[in-house]
Amino acid sequence: MTYEDALTAIAQKDPNFMVLTAENRGHMRTIPPKLGDRFIDVGIAEQTMIGMAAGLALRGRTPVCHALATFLTLRAFEFIRTDVGIPRLPVKLVGMVPGFLSDANGPTHQAIEDVAIMRGIPHMQVFCPADREELCAAMPAIVAERAPCYIRYLGNDPACEHKTPFDIGKAEVIAEGSDVTILTYGFLVREALKARAALEERGISTGLIHVRMPKPLDEAAVLKAAKQSRLLVTYEDHFLTGGLYSIVCELLVRSRTSVPVHPIALEERWFKPALLDDVLKFEKFTGEQVAIKIAGALNDNGNPE
């Protein structure tokens, strides 16, 4: 199923469902003829798109808005916060090429603070699918929620077989482990699976949790991992500030749970623009490179190995 198929299927069932875009049509070329006047392209006008989405939602519509993740979350931030956030309208925001996926575009296009700023808006949900399959499977439930939601778009082939059906606020526990648990989301699930395999090969019991929704957080899953493992690793294509590392640490402090947390994120810097695979290698974010970092972190935290 393509993303376009998923949107079309929802539109067929729900007459109030609408698709908006700020001239970002690459992933929805078949949508305009299928949705007719329920598809609106406002041009390169992210703020106007969000204001209009709020007005449409006031009239009972559920608009799904598309733009590049940086321009959506940054250019239109105040419109999202003020016109969608304050009245808590069910507007869905789909950010294209988030995180490393902006590859060679450069820092203007690097949405690596999007999770931090979107989760900062009261009642805003945040969904970071691992692949197209998960995105499409989740969209009906995301649209049915009467809350605003930010979605990190991902059109990639399946990262793995998803055995846990999507549920709002639930993480996908891919594996449990007694030595370390890797917490990640979105595109990096693919790499985290490789990291886990490499660590297991070295005899390190490695858990892996795909935090599909950084907000609302699956606190039970994170706390369970914190009790089972000697080390938690947060692994994200996001600034260190305000993303999964912050989210997990906030939970641990609030619940008085003591466990070392090793962050793998972009600390006070944007990443090197290049083609995606080269970005991963340059930034030392490939599964193999991350496995080495994690093994080192385990040693630092008293691994008997």
Add this chain to the structure above:
Amino acid sequence: MSSIPVNPFAGKTGVAEMEALALRVREHIIRMSTGGGCFIGASLSCTDLMVYLYSKVLRLSPGDLQNPNRDYLLLSKGHDVPALYGALAELGYIPRERLAHHLKVTDQIYWHPNRFVPGIEFHSGSLGHLLSVAMGIATDIKLRGGQNRVFVILGDGECNEGSIWEGLLVASAKKLDNLVVVIDRNEFQANIRTEELIPLEPMEPKYQAFGCKVTRINGHDFSAMDAAFARLPVETGSPTVIIADTVRGKGLPSIEKRADRWFVNFTQNEVEQLLGELHGGKANLTSETLIVR
């Protein structure tokens, strides 16, 4: 399917009635300019527009606030909300007594509009937002084949915001002819005359160039408003822009057109003097003006 609301005041309010109504709304505004104060200048400049729209133009009644066929009015500039509170109180949308709750923690009558006050469709305060929100409402109405109109009141200073021009560009492209943009042209930004800071004139050609049909009227002349609002849209397929030339602080000579009477917090004694001035007396104001809220 609900029917189109009938404004209970339309057809019953002549110029004399509207002038009397506007006087009462101005009294409410003056009473809100103490005990914390309010943005009195902008409220007084758009009082006549507000009275006219609510008592003559809007297809709306206090019983139709959820009616999907109602006309919408959105206050984008926000600072002028005392004029809206006053109009809503005088026309039966909220009890008059509620205005005494201005700025009290026990109610929601504060310096900017919010939806907890019946009759207020959407909150504002950050300039340049409600044009696009109005466009979303207008789009949905068109998709559903509705006949209702969406009015949005902008400040002239607010037109410094890029989102206004972005919105007009899109509104024209989408042929939102059920959208009526009313600009309260009181010639002032917050602290300074618009023409001294970021000149807006000539105004009509700007909005025309963005694809709107533009009318310019005296925003304190009810007969002039009759002509401007009688036939909407002015042209099928185009958004309407009505530029209403107004006077900041209208009705109170001691604060009219004064840059330093933007946000004020008067003493009770000054309020009494201003109420007198509204009816032909002369006020002697000594309160320092609070600048920048």
